[in-house]
Amino acid sequence: MITAEVAVYPLKTSRASTIINNSINALENTNVEYYVNSVNTKITGSKAEIFNSLEAMFTEAESSGGEVSMVITVTNASR
Numbered sequence: 001m002i003t004a005e006v007a008v009y010p011l012k013t014s015r016a017s018t019i020i021n022n023s024i025n026a027l028e029n030t031n032v033e034y035y036v037n038s039v040n041t042k043i044t045g046s047k048a049e050i051f052n053s054l055e056a057m058f059t060e061a062e063s064s065g066g067e068v069s070m071v072i073t074v075t076n077a078s079r
Contacts, residue, residue, distance in 0.1 A: 004050050004074045007040040008057060011067040019064045026060040027053055040071075050074065 010019040024041055027034050030053045032045035043053055054072060061068045 001044060002047050002050055002074060002076045004043045004054060004072055005040045006043065006054060006057060006073075007071045008061050009069040009071070010061060010064065011069060013064065013066045015064065019061050019066070019068070022064075023057040023061040026056040030056060 008020050008023045010016045013019065024034075024036055027041070027043070030045075030049060032043045032049050032053045034041055034043045034053075041057075043050055045053070054070070058068065058070050061070070
């Protein structure tokens with residue numbers, strides 16, 4: 001199991017909240033556990049599941065047509 005903390009930052013848009021929420025909702029179609037807080041989303045799962053989930057989030061965010069930054073921390077350390 002690994003853990004990732006991810007934050008999506010839509011740029012140059014007035015729809016940032018919607019884009020962020022849609023990217024988080026993309027996790028519903030994955031096999032990871034996730035927890036949303038005020039700063040980022042914490043995701044736990046296998047390495048393949050984590051990276052597939054991150055790709056799903058980014059793909060959903062960029063489908064808005066705007067620029068997107070994603071900040072990710074990945075660890076295999078137990079917390």
